[in-house]
Amino acid sequence: MAEPTTPTTEAAPAPAKSAAPAEHRLLVTSSPHVGTPESVPRIMHTVWLALLPAAAAAVWLFGYDALLVIGLTVAACVGFEALMLKARGLAWDEVRHLAFDGSAIVAGVLLAFNLPATAPWWIVLVGAFVAMGLGKHVFGGLGHNPFNPALVARIFLVISFPTQMAVYISPVDSFTQSSAERLELDLAEFDGQTYATPLGRLKDAVRAQADPAKVEAIRAEVAERYPVADLFLGRTGGALGETSALALLLGAALLLWRRIITWHIPLSFLGTTAVVTGIAWAVHPELYAEPLVYLLSGGLILGACFMATDMVTSPVSRTGMLVFGAGCGLITAVIRLWGGYPEGVAFSILIMNALVPLIDRYTKGRKFGETRRAAA
């Protein structure tokens, strides 16, 4: 086949009125020649925008310290992302471009949402380093990490620094109150104990099940201290961004409307947790709380709407997403009801992250025209 070259004058004499001035430099690419206006940076920036209502709620609930923790975490994540991109040998303008593609910001906000308001600065730095390093760049950066970076960092911190990671405070009295101040008041109020989360108290009840009187006392305390309306608004203790179901659901609605996430993972996740805790509650109402309490407590809404739905670490097909979400929901419920930890959202998502290649393999859809998909 002859090499396509500019035609000779004889083969194709340029007509006098040729509309092809020599300066036309034409772009030759393979089809298609049109594409969606959506882009990876637009998606990532929209995701952290969708997290802003919950960030605002965090500041409202836990004061200016929340703002500091979120700001420092995001800055640290973007900084480590840039350093690691540079370490991988990219040119500076590439580094600048990629560090601000939004993915490091999302990871930073999500990691901050998993920290207590009392988190010291060095925990933030260690967490950001682990998220960007172990969570992302050891695998090759954006798109290649099997596990959600923010959750890798959270689990790393929970296991390494169990004491510091469990110092939760009650909602502050005003924006200007520091978390240390609030912590002092909590310690005075709860006989030298820090604020207990609803899931922590429910786990205490399960641990005390040999003593029905104690179980009953704890259940009564939970019902009184954590009314469902407060849980929904977030007026309870916990990690920064996980407490306000309302703010999180607002952000999730934005992502659904922008079609960045679909309903499949959040709904199957929340639904499965509700069903399993519902069964436990139906069988042992004296020991376990009603499903709504489990749904609104801890990191379930945050996890189901913003972390399990992380595209990079979840299945690509709709069926796969349903399986993935259901698996997350089941593991979360099992850990919360019967496991050693009061909370299981982070573990459940990481475990299911590991199963994604397998899920993808077995949930490939039927090809067009196939009567039945051949066994994979």
Place this chain on the structure above:
Amino acid sequence: MVRTFKRGGVHPPEHKQLTERKPIETLPLPKRVVIPMAQCLGAPAEPTVKPKDAVKAGQRIGEPKGFVSTPVHASISGTVKKVDLYPTAVGARILSVEIESDGKDEWVEGIDLESREVDFTRPDDFLPALTDAGLVGMGGAAFPTHVKLKPPKDVKVDTLILNGAECEPYLTADHRLMLERAPEIALGLQILMAVLKVDRAYVGIEDNKPDAAATMRQALAGTLGVEVAVCRTRYPQGAEKQLIKSLTGREVPPGKLPMHVGCVVQNVGTAFAAFEAVARHKPLVERVLTVSGRAIREPKNLRVRIGTPLSDLVAFCGGAADDLRKLIFGGPMMGKALRFEDVPIVKSTSGILFFDREEAAAVREFPCIRCGRCVAACPQGLVPCDLGDQAEHGQYAGFADALDCVECGSCQFTCPAHRRLVHLLRLGKSEFRRLQKKG
């Protein structure tokens, strides 16, 4: 009821308003034409003329070689100037015949450009007439029409589908043809039905062209067994397998052809050409196409002689804008981008698009973030992101599964990382076939 296929698809901005209200104009007779011998998806024809030969319009100048091949005809009268390799829209240089016009536009004997008579009492004459006229599929694939109309003995075809979906953005040639030539297309449809001996036919039209559907309905009123079916405007509604699914509910199995589910799909332009071949004995020497995009001053629908140099069209449409950035033969989803060469219009050229800097903006490619949009968009039920990864890593074994990819471009259109998925799939499929051949 608006029909559609169920799985996948996308809805790109249509941009049809640039030309959909513009009646088809006939391009002035070109001073010279370059007619490639390879204009169908099959063996190239063999030239039967030599330099200095006088030819008339409609005269055969290339003989088909084998069954899957079509004859080629002169589209103007004049003198053969040269038989040589010429640059073409497929990118390669192809053996072509250059004819210099004598300005008279004389047609060979037996061609009656005004006739509307179709003798339905002699249906056996139809297929030879279509074969001699050099008909190919005019939707873009250019498969020889007579081959599709002659299914093997063991295959039973019961339905003809006329494809008026025109699902590619920008293109409006089929739309205008249906509006302006509905009675002729209706006769063409009946000719094709008679050749296939079927008593059932559909005309599939997307619901963004209600006027075309109404006109076709009127033209076909009283024709038994024919339904003008409105389909959802969803790309790739006009892909053979998707249109068959939309209209009949049948799915062509992987590796099979439409005829294996009893269907033959022909473009409305092909039906019009069939009418001309039978009623007027006129071979396929001209076609209707759309010239559009923001970098052409006056977008138009044009009737153009085959072999007309692109520069003639550009001049007739007021010239290209200064910020012309991309030139596409075909639609924006499946068309081919060219360097600016003065290539000839061929039988399969359904449109020529001139994109300016904004339309042709090169977007930055990101790594796959596994969002799954390509999986949801693939009408064939494939996993394009995984296949793209495999091709990038030089692993082609998985492409056994992907040979059904029709390269419609839905996956790449919807990809927020703007990965060159179609390119990777093409690469994977061709490498897989090559390795298979090697054993």
